[in-house]
Amino acid sequence: MAIKxxxxxxxxxxxxxxxxxxxxxxxxxxxxxxFAVGEHKKEPFLSLNPFGQVPAFEDGDxxxxxxxxxxxxxxxxxxxKGTPLIYQDPKKIALVCxxxxxxxxxxxxxxxxxxxxxxxxxxMGMTADDAIVQEQEAQLAKVLDVYEARLAQSKYLAGDSFxxxxxxxxxxxxxxxxxxxxxxxxxRPHVSAWCADILARPVWQKVAAMRNNP
Amino acid sequence: MAIKxxxxxxxxxxxxxxxxxxxxxxxxxxxxxxFAVGEHKKEPFLSLNPFGQVPAFEDGDxxxxxxxxxxxxxxxxxxxKGTPLIYQDPKKIALVCxxxxxxxxxxxxxxxxxxxxxxxxxxMGMTADDAIVQEQEAQLAKVLDVYEARLAQSKYLAGDSFxxxxxxxxxxxxxxxxxxxxxxxxxRPHVSAWCADILARPVWQKVAAMRNNP
Numbered sequence: 001m002a003i004k005x006x007x008x009x010x011x012x013x014x015x016x017x018x019x020x021x022x023x024x025x026x027x028x029x030x031x032x033x034x035f036a037v038g039e040h041k042k043e044p045f046l047s048l049n050p051f052g053q054v055p056a057f058e059d060g061d062x063x064x065x066x067x068x069x070x071x072x073x074x075x076x077x078x079x080x081k082g083t084p085l086i087y088q089d090p091k092k093i094a095l096v097c098x099x100x101x102x103x104x105x106x107x108x109x110x111x112x113x114x115x116x117x118x119x120x121x122x123x124m125g126m127t128a129d130d131a132i133v134q135e136q137e138a139q140l141a142k143v144l145d146v147y148e149a150r151l152a153q154s155k156y157l158a159g160d161s162f163x164x165x166x167x168x169x170x171x172x173x174x175x176x177x178x179x180x181x182x183x184x185x186x187x188r189p190h191v192s193a194w195c196a197d198i199l200a201r202p203v204w205q206k207v208a209a210m211r212n213n214p
Numbered sequence: 215m216a217i218k219x220x221x222x223x224x225x226x227x228x229x230x231x232x233x234x235x236x237x238x239x240x241x242x243x244x245x246x247x248x249f250a251v252g253e254h255k256k257e258p259f260l261s262l263n264p265f266g267q268v269p270a271f272e273d274g275d276x277x278x279x280x281x282x283x284x285x286x287x288x289x290x291x292x293x294x295k296g297t298p299l300i301y302q303d304p305k306k307i308a309l310v311c312x313x314x315x316x317x318x319x320x321x322x323x324x325x326x327x328x329x330x331x332x333x334x335x336x337x338m339g340m341t342a343d344d345a346i347v348q349e350q351e352a353q354l355a356k357v358l359d360v361y362e363a364r365l366a367q368s369k370y371l372a373g374d375s376f377x378x379x380x381x382x383x384x385x386x387x388x389x390x391x392x393x394x395x396x397x398x399x400x401x402r403p404h405v406s407a408w409c410a411d412i413l414a415r416p417v418w419q420k421v422a423a424m425r426n427n428p
Contacts, residue, residue: 050360051320062305066315073308091276094287101280104318106265146264 003028006048007055008035009211010123012115012171013067014055018210019170020071022203025082068104068168075164083203085164092159099157099165107147110139111172119175133180141184144191151190155197166198173199174208217242220262221269222249223425224337226329226385227281228269232424233384234285236417238296282318282382289378297417299378306373313371313379321361324353325386333389347394355398358405365404369411380412387413388422 003021005028007014021028033039033054041052048056049065057064059077064070075085086096113136117128150157157165173195176182186192198204217235219242221228235242247253247268255266262270263279271278273291278284289299300310327350331342364371371379387409390396400406412418 050363051316062308064308064312066312066319069308069311069315072311073304076307077304090287090291093290094276094278094283097283097286098278098280101283101318102265104315105280149264 002058002060004031004058005029005055006031006033006045006057008033010120011054012112012175013053015171015174015207015211016067016168017055017057017070017074019167019204019207020074020085020164022207023083023085023167023201024074024078026074026078068100071164071168072100083162085162085167087159087161087163096158096163096165099163100168102143102146102157103165103168106143107140107169108172110136110143111169111176114140114179114181115172115175118179118181122179137181137184140181144184144188147191147194148188151194156194162198162201166194170198170204170207174204216272216274218245218272219243219269220245220247220259220271222247224334225268226326226389227267229385229388229421229425230281230382231269231271231284231288233381233418233421234288234299234378236421237299237381237415238288238292240288240292240295282314285378285382286314297376299376299381301373301375301377310372310377310379313377314382316357316360316371317379317382320357321354321383322386324350324357325383325390328354328393328395329386329389332393332395351395351398354395358398358402361405361408362402365408370408376412376415380408384412384418384421388418 003026005014005017005021007017007030009015018030033045039045040049040054045056046052048058048063051065053065055065055067055070057070059073062073064073071085079086087093113132117133117136121128147157154160156162173185176185177195177199185195217240219228219231219235221231221244223229232244247259253259254263254268259270260266262272262277265279267279269279269281269284271284273287276287278287285299293300301307327346331347331350335342361371368374370376387399390399391409391413399409
């Protein structure tokens with residue numbers, strides 16, 4: 001049965017799932033959700049995600065939400081397709097989990113706020129709040145200090161291969177490159193090289209282009 | 215080789231891991247981390263968790279941090295011991311992941327702030343900030359509305375059995391019961407029954423008692 005993703009190309013959480021599906025080379029149907037008419041806050045969408053946020057995901061009769069949980073499901077269920085996004089060894093899988101949690105708990109809070117201030121607000125013709133930007137850049141810098149030390153030891157966050165832990169960063173990274181927040185990444189050489197590497201992945205380039213040419 | 219948990223009984227993240235190990239009936243060594251002398255911000259602790267926060271976890275030569283990633287590792291690696299905290303069926307595992315993400319991304323932000331204001335500050339003889347408490351209670355109430363609908367359909371968050379998705383809530387729930395925030399839970403009958411059920415688990419009672427009698 002078919003995979004469906006209900007979401008929006010503006011949403012980092014939607015793009016996170018699309019990046020994963022495309023790395024796996026899986027066919028899926030994209031169902032746009034119209035925020036302008038509040039489609040995400042009404043049925044039938046609320047039956048797919050009771051929190052009224054995109055994305056929602058269907059794989060046959062299985063219905064999931066929360067982008068990182070969806071990606072874990074895809075990576076494990078379709079382990080033998082496309083790019084291996086997890087390892088086989090349980091101890092190495094555990095490291096993917098650790099760094100995926102770091103993305104969710106430590107990197108994403110400042111990165112998501114900066115994405116809103118410097119990325120999405122700009123798309124909507126609004127002005128960034130400078131005090132928030134400064135505060136969140138300082139927060140992000142502390143997190144990226146730990147990344148810098150980690151990426152000096154291994155090419156990717158969870159080891160020598162690109163995994164889900166790296167992939168989950170792509171949508172916010174993509175928004176922040178080209179904004180003033182880019183300096184926080186670029187001033188750390190290993191972080192900067194890692195960003196350049198994962199953003200240049202042909203699959204991600206294709207996914208990122210969907211926003212402009214859906 | 216032995217399992218070690220480096221942490222503190224005051225820390226909800228430490229208690230989350232201890233709850234999991236105890237449900238699994240695994241032997242482990244608890245290594246107290248002395249916050250008073252800043253042990254968590256120095257080596258050798260920083261080699262175990264570069265973010266300088268408890269807990270840190272060792273299973274032989276494997277070193278992990280981030281409580282939810284540690285619990286996932288324990289639940290999968292020791293699947294055949296003690297309480298089954300995940301399912302066998304990949305589609306059911308995916309639902310455990312979804313609701314574990316909901317705990318981490320939606321429930322925990324207000325619950326952790328309330329735990330600080332109403333639980334930990336009180337332990338330290340400090341006064342709660344009423345404006346923060348009100349704001350976070352309102353935030354938590356919205357999340358618990360979704361829980362109420364979910365728990366009307368299934369006894370536990372990810373289905374008919376107690377799983378990691380439920381377990382991860384225990385440390386903050388335990389702090390909040392007995393505070394004014396308890397009313398936010400108790401005004402929702404299915405949420406209230408779920409809290410009473412999971413907090414009454416003998417394993418949790420034993421873990422919670424460690425704080426008073428370490």
